[in-house]
């Protein structure tokens with residue numbers, strides 16, 4: 024008879040408990056699909072006495088996750104503690120060194136240490152899987168490493184932080200400002216312990232860095248990402264973008280160009296009729312583009328007990344079935360070190376500025392844009408408030424460098440009040 028797959032789970036929070044429930048509830052179908060049972064042989068968390076809503080009395084307890092990771096009766100170490108370093112990384116390294124496979128949901132650890140961990144795993148003949156680390160329940164890692172493996176991936180685009188999408192969607196729906204909705208998210212428990220991980224775009228940036236590595240065969244490089252959060256988005260931006268037919272999303276975009284690897288996570292405008300424009304609330308969406316498949320749109324729950332446990336289980340089931348893939352879809356030693364490229368791919372931009380009520384003000388702005396090589400697609404002027412009038416401009420495709428040159432020139436005139444808001448429009 025085939026031996027059971029023996030797993031140890033470190034981290035008994037939202038995801039860890041979700042995985043235990045799933046193993047218990049779906050034991051029969053997991054056995055039918057893999058030909059073996061999945062047995063939990065050990066668990067660990069910070070507090071042994073905490074009520075976790077289910078009985079854990081049948082499992083061996085270890086105070087130290089590193090000790091758990093190296094137990095003789097463990098085949099797979101499941102790391103669900105979180106944190107880029109500390110016990111998560113120490114236990115993952117110890118597990119790999121002790122000849123265990125590892126499954127984790129830890130995007131921060133993979134975004135910052137993915138390359139050495141992948142090399143360690145592959146040198147030891149172990150697998151390191153992380154479906155739950157990107158977009159929760161959406162099987163996007165599998166889609167890239169398996170379903171689309173025959174394609175050259177041309178672009179990865181996604182909304183991958185549900186909290187940010189919830190705030191932006193609610194700003195539009197309720198007319199409440201960013202700070203009010205930030206507080207609401209804090210009360211609902213939607214924010215990470217360090218909220219900047221969410222609203223600063225860091226959590227979503229970690230996920231994009233991982234996908235970029237798989238998509239482009241490059242070493243994961245989070246430090247090279249252009250990163251901007253949603254904190255400066257105002258109700259005015261949201262209303263006026265809507266007026267021009269767009270929604271504002273915290274959007275991740277990764278693409279490999281002749282100049283290098285572009286990775287950016289920043290607020291962007293997307294057409295309100297596009298799939299991303301219609302994505303409301305805490306849902307995630309990832310759009311993958313391949314040279315033969317065309318565009319694939321994946322949508323689903325990006326977080327939560329059930330969806331994240333579902334992704335963790337898919338990795339455990341792969342290992343139970345004997346599927347052993349390279350960490351990032353090709354041997355870690357063959358991943359290239361891409362030159363980081365700023366966002367040089369031309370795109371239309373949205374500019375919102377306040378023009379002083381002076382004769383020829385609009386003509387001056389148009390002339391500066393023209394001098395900087397930026398041509399105007401659409402323009403809208405609103406009523407004056409006091410001495411200034413809000414003006415929205417949507418440009419034709421242009422580069423960030425040309426936009427920056429125009430912004431610098433605006434600052435030297437006496438017709439533009441304050442710094443214009445500039446958002447890239449991502450075409451999909």
Ligand SMILES: NC(=O)c1ccc[n+]([C@@H]2O[C@H](COP(=O)([O-])OP(=O)(O)OC[C@H]3O[C@@H](n4cnc5c(N)ncnc54)[C@H](OP(=O)(O)O)[C@@H]3O)[C@@H](O)[C@H]2O)c1
Nearest residue numbers: 034035036037038068069070103104105128129326327331
């Ligand atoms: N929650 C989601 O929806 C979601 C989605 C995708 C990915 N993830 C990722 O999944 C992982 C777990 O997330 P979570 O939401 O389940 O976290 P969580 O609810 O905060 O649970 C974390 C667990 O880890 C344990 N832990 C923390 N530090 C520890 C340490 N030093 N030693 C031993 N145990 C320790 C905690 O113990 P105590 O309970 O005793 O404090 C707790 O049981 C993270 O990497 C997260 O980024 C989560």
